[in-house]
Amino acid sequence: xxxxxxxRSDPGASGPGEARLLASGVLIQQLAQVSGLLVLLAIVxxxxxxxxxxxxxxxxxxxxxxGYLLVFxxxxxxxxxxxxxxxxxxxxxxxxxxxxxxxxxxxGLVTGLLLALAAIAxxxxxxxxxxxxxxxxxxxxxxxxxxxxxASTVWLDALRAERLFVRSGLTEIxxxxxxxxxxxxxxxxxxxxxxxxxxxGALPLWSGVLSALVARGMRLPIHFVRGGVERATAMTIVPTxxxxxxxxxxxxxxxxxxxVILGAYRSPVAVGLFEGPVRAHNLFYALGGxxxxxxxxxxxxxxxxGDERRLRELAVRGTRYTLALxxxxxxxxxxxxxxxxxxxxxxxxxxxxxxxxxLVSYWLLYAGxxxxxxxxxxxxRARQVGLITAGAAALNLVLALVLTPELxxxxxxxxxxxxxxxxxxxxLRVGLDASxxxxxxxxxxxxxxAYALGAALAAALVALRLGAEPNTLPAxxxxxxxxxxxxxxxxxxxxxxxEERALVRGLAGGYR
Numbered sequence: 059x060x061x062x063x064x065x066r067s068d069p070g071a072s073g074p075g076e077a078r079l080l081a082s083g084v085l086i087q088q089l090a091q092v093s094g095l096l097v098l099l100a101i102v103x104x105x106x107x108x109x110x111x112x113x114x115x116x117x118x119x120x121x122x123x124x125g126y127l128l129v130f131x132x133x134x135x136x137x138x139x140x141x142x143x144x145x146x147x148x149x150x151x152x153x154x155x156x157x158x159x160x161x162x163x164x165x166g167l168v169t170g171l172l173l174a175l176a177a178i179a180x181x182x183x184x185x186x187x188x189x190x191x192x193x194x195x196x197x198x199x200x201x202x203x204x205x206x207x208x209a210s211t212v213w214l215d216a217l218r219a220e221r222l223f224v225r226s227g228l229t230e231i232x233x234x235x236x237x238x239x240x241x242x243x244x245x246x247x248x249x250x251x252x253x254x255x256x257x258x259g260a261l262p263l264w265s266g267v268l269s270a271l272v273a274r275g276m277r278l279p280i281h282f283v284r285g286g287v288e289r290a291t292a293m294t295i296v297p298t299x300x301x302x303x304x305x306x307x308x309x310x311x312x313x314x315x316x317x318v319i320l321g322a323y324r325s326p327v328a329v330g331l332f333e334g335p336v337r338a339h340n341l342f343y344a345l346g347g348x349x350x351x352x353x354x355x356x357x358x359x360x361x362x363x364g365d366e367r368r369l370r371e372l373a374v375r376g377t378r379y380t381l382a383l384x385x386x387x388x389x390x391x392x393x394x395x396x397x398x399x400x401x402x403x404x405x406x407x408x409x410x411x412x413x414x415x416x417l418v419s420y421w422l423l424y425a426g427x428x429x430x431x432x433x434x435x436x437x438x439r440a441r442q443v444g445l446i447t448a449g450a451a452a453l454n455l456v457l458a459l460v461l462t463p464e465l466x467x468x469x470x471x472x473x474x475x476x477x478x479x480x481x482x483x484x485x486l487r488v489g490l491d492a493s494x495x496x497x498x499x500x501x502x503x504x505x506x507x508a509y510a511l512g513a514a515l516a517a518a519l520v521a522l523r524l525g526a527e528p529n530t531l532p533a534x535x536x537x538x539x540x541x542x543x544x545x546x547x548x549x550x551x552x553x554x555x556x557e558e559r560a561l562v563r564g565l566a567g568g569y570r
Contacts, residue, residue, distance in 0.1 A: 115326030129306030170205025199256025210266025357436025376427030384425030
């Protein structure tokens with residue numbers, strides 16, 4: 059008898075098929091997230107070279123809200139994916155999908171209203187003149203676009219709940235391409251800043267609409283059920299979503315309020331200088347979000363089935379691989395922060411190097427799967443994650459208010475990194491308890507190889523920067539890419555075992 063949490067797309071309950079499904083899901087989702095982040099970086103790069111620093115600051119203050127206010131959507135999404143993935147295929151899953159769609163519509167409405175109100179408040183309190191007008195009008199349009207987009211993304215999460223990770227990832231990449239084409243057209247045609255701000259939040263709408271077309275084209279057995287919004291069905295989503303909302307609101311407070319506090323104490327120019335470090339830091343935030351897509355339904359399934367062995371191995375091997383992915387990226391950004399900002403955004407933005415280094419630093423720890431919210435939520439520990447993250451957010455607010463007046467853009471960077479370093483032991487304890495993994499095993503199989511190679515890479519990149527002083531885009535990007543690729547090659551040759559190498563070769567062969 060097949061367990062209720064196993065979707066029809068499952069290629070195998072265990073063994074290489076299960077490992078390949080999860081690994082391919084992580085890979086394609088990270089490609090989707092990275093493509094989205096690269097597009098956002100490209101958009102910021104174009105805007106930085108076409109706008110004044112103050113105009114870029116106004117854009118960052120308002121447009122960034124659409125990303126951070128996805129907290130409401132994200133809190134419902136992970137819980138809805140979890141509920142749909144363990145619901146019996148057929149009528150039960152369709153009812154769960156219908157309840158999720160209703161919640162997404164409510165969340166879209168609330169998010170859109172909050173976006174408009176926040177933009178109006180920022181325009182009145184921080185900006186002046188034409189900047190204030192553009193922020194106000196753009197923010198109202200942004201609220202409408204984002205609200206409709208959030209409601210449509212229930213189809214994307216339905217694909218994920220069916221464990222169609224590759225299909226959902228490719229659909230997201232197509233949405234990213236469409237969004238980039240739209241934004242590129244707007245920027246190069248010289249439209250008003252208000253229009254650029256309003257349509258900067260269209261990415262969820264692209265993903266949602268394309269996912270609906272894919273789901274219909276595949277004839278997936280999920281559909282809206284008349285009277286499907288029942289209290290019992292909704293309550294399979296809401297409790298976990300409540301704690302996830304705490305997590306997402308805490309992240310929002312830490313990542314979004316830093317710009318507001320910086321703008322209030324300093325100026326829109328300071329916010330513009332902070333934009334580069336924040337956008338580069340978001341690479342890791344996006345990678346963390348990518349991990350949650352396949353991990354939430356997979357960990358939920360293992361936890362529901364009481365499969366302690368696979369849950370433990372998911373935690374240890376997941377941490378091993380995610381650190382191998384993120385540590386070299388983190389080291390490269392920290393070692394080459396100043397020349398990277400100079401060649402990316404221009405000489406005016408190089409002073410943000412210290413802030414970038416500080417912002418990225420805590421991801422050396424939090425890139426490990428065992429401490430990520432996606433894994434812990436899937437393992438049924440949403441409450442603990444919510445409480446810990448809320449504590450970190452409260453400390454962040456205090457530190458930001460204290461440090462920003464004296465330190466400028468380094469203040470909010472420190473206020474973000476310090477709380478995460480302090481609460482890491484608590485998150486680690488919850489992760490080890492949820493997974494049954496041993497600290498010694500985690501240190502030996504995941505931490506030791508990842509950080510040893512990371513230290514070697516850091517020494518090499520610092521020596522290169524001091525000796526060769528790369529100061530052109532090809533030189534800086536080439537140095538970073540070469541360092542990251544060298545790290546991954548060393549990890550493949552020196553750390554991975556024969557079975558792990560076979561998995562890597564199989565995945566590489568599948569995407570050629």
